[in-house]
Amino acid sequence: MDRMANLPMDSVPSPVSSDALSSPDDDNWKLESMTFPEQFAWGSATAAYQIEGGWDADGKGPSVWDTFTHQGGDRVFKNQTGVYYYDKVIDGLLSIAVTPVVTLYHFDLPQHLEDQGGWRSDATVEAFNTYAQFCFKTFGDRVKLWITINEPYVVAVYGYEKGVIAPGIAMPGVGAYLAAHNMIKAHAAAWHSYSRLFREKQGGLVSIALNSDWAEPFNPNSLADQEAAKRHIAFCLDWFATPIFLSGDYPAVMKSKISAACKRQGSLSSRLPEFTDQEKMMIKGTADFFSLNYYTTRKIKHQDHEISQPSMSADKEAEQVIDPSWPVATGSSWLAVVPWGLRRLLKYIKDTYSHPIIYITENGFSQCDPAPIDDAQRWEYFRLTLQEILKAIYTDGVQVKGYFVWSLLDNFEWICGYSSRFGLFHVDFENSALPRVPYKSAFEYAKIIANKGLMKPPR
Ligand code: BGC
Secondary structure, three states: OOOOOOOOHHHOOOOOOHHHHOOOOOOOOOHHHOEOOOOOEEEEEOOHHHHOOOOOHHHOOOEHHHHHOOOOOOOOOOOHHHHHHHHHHHHHHHHOOOOOEEEEEOOOOEHHHHOOOHHHOOHHHHHHHHHHHHHHHHHOOOOOEEEEEEOHHHHHHHHHHOOOOOOOOOOOOOHHHHHHHHHHHHHHHHHHHHHHHHHHHHOOEEEEEEEOOEEEEOOOOOHHHHHHHHHHHHHHHHHHHHHHHHHOOOOHHHHHHHHHHHHHOOOOOOOOOOOOHHHHHHHOOOOOOEEEEOOOEEEEEEOOOOOOOOOHHHHHOEEEEOOOOOOEOOOOOOOEOOHHHHHHHHHHHHHHOOOOEEEEEEOOOOEEOOOOOOOHHHHHHHHHHHHHHHHHHHOOOOEEEEEEEEOOEOOOOHHHOOOEEOOOEEEOOOOOOOOEEEOHHHHHHHHHHHHOEOOOOOO
């Protein structure tokens, strides 16, 4: 997905035909009467940098995003006020019977680490591990579900390959591989720290949030497109999931494609870094559940790159296309709405990664500003998505244990600022009191949670 490139809205395909949204997979059940499993976890997600504000308050140091947005600074570690703030958030949630799932790092790397190489540097691995230990020690008596890193793919590709998000470094064909390599090692180090020092006493679980599109071959009858679709997933989800869940090492197809491209470019060594045998052993098996963020699907065409400058897309030899029949969320031109893509992705994860327990830790649909409070269209996207999850659970036997809407509140949508609204609650950013009003989707979502099931669509 090209998520960080928001196209002008007039280039976006026109809205919704219900055919485009209906699932191509044959299912004849009465979905409206199906309930989710008893212990299913319902939630909504947010991220510190996107909602907290106070970038220079209480001794917080600057992060890469403060620099990138030319504002100044943000951050908890070694900061008593930050600890006090998160203590209050966690205790407040627990007091109203909400289970916190805490992500340690969601895009806002401290600027001082970036100044020493950021995720391109091995030194960040140890710094992250120290920070993770601090958080486990400080909050782990109450927090039992941890996510180390949110979407390492997005950080690596958009932050270090294309340079369109913080830290804004464009090193095509090199930067993303290096950043991903260190993020995988940092995640594994934190997981081992938890196991060694805290697991027995605290009894929690630790994972990493991986985002992925689903990918369909552009021409289903073309073998080349079928292979390209598989590569699209290999270079996104499997890049992280294969080492962490399966083998300790990168997917074979990534290794072979990148080294073939390097040879064509006249280099004997691959731009994809290698894990040592010891690192492979350290990385393999370092997730206690599968945390998946799903937003969209792409059609994929094979694309030859005989001679090229180094870049990830040249290594991958695949081009992505949005099917013009798919509706697109009004607030994000990259967000083609394809609920059935989630079901296929869930099945793929089940089959590829030994039937893990899966939490869908992000899924959502943005509206552009001004966003209607009666967001019936958007609720329909949620409803269809929940139907696909039911099919994944009951027909495909996938162990989906939770679903978290992105996002609780309208918030700072990175380079799109405040114009792309993902919230269940509308926020008036023009008013300094930031008043909040629930969208229709918030009420509908509450009904689903109360009923543990789906409602009939409104007539
Ligand atoms: C990110 C969020 C972001 C959302 C919508 C997710 O990938 O984790 O920070 O706001 O996508 O773009």
